[in-house]
Amino acid sequence: MRLVIARCSVDYTGRLNAHLPLATRLLVHKGDGSLLVHSDGGSYKPLNWMSPPCTLAVEASDEEDVVEQWRVTHTKTGDALVVKLYEVIHDSSHELGVDPGLQKDGVEADLQRLLAEQVGVVGEGLTLVRREFPTAIGPVDLMLRDDAVAEVPGSGRGHVAVEVKRKAGIDAVEQLTRYLELLNRDPHLRPVRGILAAQSFALQARTLASDRGIDCVVLDYDAMKGTDSGRPTLF
Missing domain, CATH: 3.40.1350.10 (Trna Endonuclease; Chain: A, domain 1)
Structure with missing residues (x-):
């Protein structure tokens, strides 16, 4: 899992269009390929996301202030999530291993x-x-x-x-x-x-x-x- 905290803007294109203006956010790129965009609020729900199967590619940007641009494309629908990173505050990767799953008590x-x-x-x-x-x-x-x-x-x-x-x-x-x-x-x-x-x-x-x-x-x-x-x- 890769965790990136960055000042970024996010655009979703495909069956619907959505825009997140420039702000500091947490980007979670999981081992299954999914990408989740979180703010410091809203509990567990991301502001925007791309579910697997999808692929992440780093591409060139036509904006000078953008230090890195990601394009996350859904394999089946072709929908895309374009993330423009203007400043990277934190970037780390972690190997979590296989999760045993939720074990409910009191069922x-x-x-x-x-x-x-x-x-x-x-x-x-x-x-x-x-x-x-x-x-x-x-x-x-x-x-x-x-x-x-x-x-x-x-x-x-x-x-x-x-x-x-x-x-x-x-x-x-x-x-x-x-x-x-x-x-x-x-x-x-x-x-x-x-x-x-x-x-x-x-x-x-x-x-x-x-x-x-x-x-x-x-x-x-x-x-x-x-x-x-x-x-x-x-x-």
Whole structure:
């Protein structure tokens, strides 16, 4: 990656035309050939850019004050980004190597795994039967056995279907409803009740879940993985 801070002007020509007048900017030329033009503001978004596949060529300029002129041309469209450098303040190149990619923490798979290890979070007297319990319309995140129901003569075995979300909306309630309708047809499982477990809930989701007899449980991901969430508590 090459980083250049320079007083420059930038012109984009092709399917559209755009002009950035003379100012001090950061030019980022990446290993994939792309060029990004940044100002000291606007967060991550560049003022202008050229995405790969593209090539950068240094060419002569007809202006005496220009110390270097770049033409970045898109290989497929022919669009061009012409950068005129009037003063180079900084110029450095860095080898970054292969990036491992973004590793997200707290995604639904993490919540499901932690909840499978801590089923007491959603209720007492529950034991894990299986993660990703298969049904004809897709897997239920967790299938739990309700020991209290199972001990009542003539009540059936008693199970709990748990759907895990980061943020639960109406779609999550509808999804769990379909699972419950199907699972309660199985005499080896029923009665099956539902729990929707999420880090946050839309108000409409809570209302619909309550109407359909589905419990909503708020998950504290930090507490479940053994770190302090920073939320105030009574004790």
